[in-house]
Amino acid sequence: MLRSCTAGLRSIWALRGRREGAPRLSTDLQPARRLFSTEKVIHKDWALPNPSWSKDLKLLFDQFMKKCEDGSWERLPSYKRRSTQESEDFTTYFLDPKLGEEERLSQAQLFTRGFEDGLGFEYVIFKNNDEKRTVCLFQGGPYLQGVPGLLHGGAMATMIDIALGSCTGGAVMTANLNINFKRPVPLCSVVVINSQLDKLEGRKLFLSCNVRSVDEKTLYSEATGLFIKVDPEKRST
């Protein structure tokens, strides 16, 4: 497993610097130019195959894209930044304009999308709106190592949070996340996170998920989450 991971790394590094959308920023660039270059990266949809994707990930991706053809499933695009509307929902709730937060956050981006192709979080989420569930296909790269050769539990928790959050829609915050790690996940392997909305109670959304191997034989983790819809009348700061 580690050997194939090393081979994967070699091809990943060979690709560095020439993949589409890779930021090629140098410190001598003027701020305006720097912002312009970054824009291209921000608007790229990262939930699409790239050369670092394993055979397993590509195969599952193709299977789910087929399911999208009749409209029962949809692939969720993934950007480094949230849409303007989504950002506004959170900004008005959490940020104090007096503190100059807007300027500080101009470079902010979703940290799961901050790695070079294949080194960190490679994932795509498919949603079935009628069944209120999502399937997240996740390949955790070599920079997400915890115990040697294994995926860090925090990286798994991050993906679980995102997978559960993808079942909610709208502006929500994670209030509680409870994870049982049952088996360690091999680094660079592909796992499938099946998430569902179990109950909606006012602003509270109760969700659950399981994380399995591609052949479904190994149950890696089970988790539940409580997400709260942000109350526009409230400010948290």
Ligand SMILES: CCCCCCCCCC(=O)SCCNC(=O)CCNC(=O)[C@H](O)C(C)(C)COP(=O)(O)OP(=O)(O)OC[C@H]1O[C@@H](n2cnc3c(N)ncnc32)[C@H](O)[C@@H]1OP(=O)(O)O
């Ligand atoms: C497709 C891509 C998707 C991307 C998804 C990305 C997911 C990323 C999500 C995150 O990482 S969010 C960051 C981590 N979470 C936080 O920082 C949240 C910090 N906590 C808060 O900001 C507030 O506590 C929170 C917004 C969650 C709730 O505050 P509110 O003032 O809006 O709610 P309130 O305290 O009035 O509670 C509302 C209800 O929820 C219940 N509640 C709140 N927190 C709870 C909790 N922790 N456990 C159990 N119940 C809880 C509370 O008892 C109450 O129940 P009732 O309506 O029945 O009275």
